[in-house]
Amino acid sequence: MFEDRPDIVxxxxxxLKRPVRIDAxxxxxxxEEIASVAPPRARGLLTAWLTGRRIAVSPxxxxxxxxxxxxxxxxxxxxxxxxxxxxxxxxxxxxxQYSFVVRAPQATRVSLVGDFNDxxxxxxxxxxxxxxxxxxxTAVPLAPGRYRYAxxxxxxxxxxxxxxxxxxxxxxxxxSSVVTVGGS
Amino acid sequence: xxxxxxxTLPVVAVFASVTAAAQDPRIDRVPAESRxxxxxxxxxxxGAGLPVEPLMQRALEGTTKHxxxxxxxxxxxxxxxxxxxxxxxLGAPASPAELNAGAMALRAGASSxxxxxxxxxxxDALIVPLAVLTDLMASGVxxxxxxxxxxxxxxxxxxADLVAFRQAVERDIALGAAxxxxxAAAASSFSAAPQxxxxxxxxxxxxxxx
Numbered sequence: 001m002f003e004d005r006p007d008i009v010x011x012x013x014x015x016l017k018r019p020v021r022i023d024a025x026x027x028x029x030x031x032e033e034i035a036s037v038a039p040p041r042a043r044g045l046l047t048a049w050l051t052g053r054r055i056a057v058s059p060x061x062x063x064x065x066x067x068x069x070x071x072x073x074x075x076x077x078x079x080x081x082x083x084x085x086x087x088x089x090x091x092x093x094x095x096x097q098y099s100f101v102v103r104a105p106q107a108t109r110v111s112l113v114g115d116f117n118d119x120x121x122x123x124x125x126x127x128x129x130x131x132x133x134x135x136x137x138t139a140v141p142l143a144p145g146r147y148r149y150a151x152x153x154x155x156x157x158x159x160x161x162x163x164x165x166x167x168x169x170x171x172x173x174x175x176s177s178v179v180t181v182g183g184s
Numbered sequence: 185x186x187x188x189x190x191x192t193l194p195v196v197a198v199f200a201s202v203t204a205a206a207q208d209p210r211i212d213r214v215p216a217e218s219r220x221x222x223x224x225x226x227x228x229x230x231g232a233g234l235p236v237e238p239l240m241q242r243a244l245e246g247t248t249k250h251x252x253x254x255x256x257x258x259x260x261x262x263x264x265x266x267x268x269x270x271x272x273x274l275g276a277p278a279s280p281a282e283l284n285a286g287a288m289a290l291r292a293g294a295s296s297x298x299x300x301x302x303x304x305x306x307x308d309a310l311i312v313p314l315a316v317l318t319d320l321m322a323s324g325v326x327x328x329x330x331x332x333x334x335x336x337x338x339x340x341x342x343x344a345d346l347v348a349f350r351q352a353v354e355r356d357i358a359l360g361a362a363x364x365x366x367x368a369a370a371a372s373s374f375s376a377a378p379q380x381x382x383x384x385x386x387x388x389x390x391x392x393x394x
Contacts, residue, residue: 113248115238115241115245118210118240118241118244119241119244119245119247119248120213120244120248121248144281144309144311144312144343145281145284145285145311145312145315146284146285146288146311146312146314146315146318146319148245152248158249165319165322165323165350165354166322167322168322169249171246171251171255171258171259171262172245172246172249172251172255172259173249173251174249176245178315178318178319178322180312180315180316180319180347180350181312181347182312182342182343182344182345182346182347
């Protein structure tokens, strides 16, 4: 707009560069204003939590925070897994294969259930020793410990192991069997 | 870092811990009417530093046995109490598996004093001695006799020999021996036998019967 009038541009520039007089008491007044503002702590806790705020985090800081959070999750998950894997159930240490055998002539399917497989009939199905056999078998790895188990025939018939000690169960009814696995 | 952020991280960690039982997918198998109570008992046990996996297993066992929700909750609560008593007897350093075995022994009739004596007598893990103690009592051996026999062997006998000892007692009982004397006789026999003979030891990696 004023490209063809350089003198006007120079006058504007010199005007803007002119010295400005500042009140000598300005610093004091600014500091008094700052001091009069209530500090954040004076607000209620709820207000403090509900008030939005911006947090400036460097990329490195963000990475460190993410890594820390991931570490917490991993440690918690591994802790839960280790307990489920044995330490918290009934056994701990090196697992060895144990075979389980039961005779169930009338059954069309048999499962092994116990506190090593969450008492889940779908987890450890047993297989017949022969096509026409009444003998069913399976093997599972067990760490040293004491385990309670039973056989579940056709999904509903509860069979204790006649070859193992019985564990009476006055709370749930049908007794289970016990296997104790040594570690030393 | 601003204080709300510093406060948030522990809160998140505690929340994650508290809701761990609720997030365990296995809890969905437990009858709906008892699920909340079981989760509360498990969370409470976790807060007290007790192992929670045995509690979950007890709830799942009741579920598979088609027990009522009320019975499942009662059984889980009962076991949580036994785990606490086992920890009192065995001491805080006891492993989760030891506490579970201790809880079973207490339930079978062992005394807290016996558990504490076992802890003092044996430097190795107590899982198998406690299991053998429980099984002996379940076989009809009086609690005092079972405790005396296991305590006599616990200090120097390997796990495998303790299991063999239990099998010997059960065999003698099946053959007609009185449970108490059978346990005492087998304990004498096993404490006199050389431990390194391997006669009752592990049989390698072959699959074995219980």
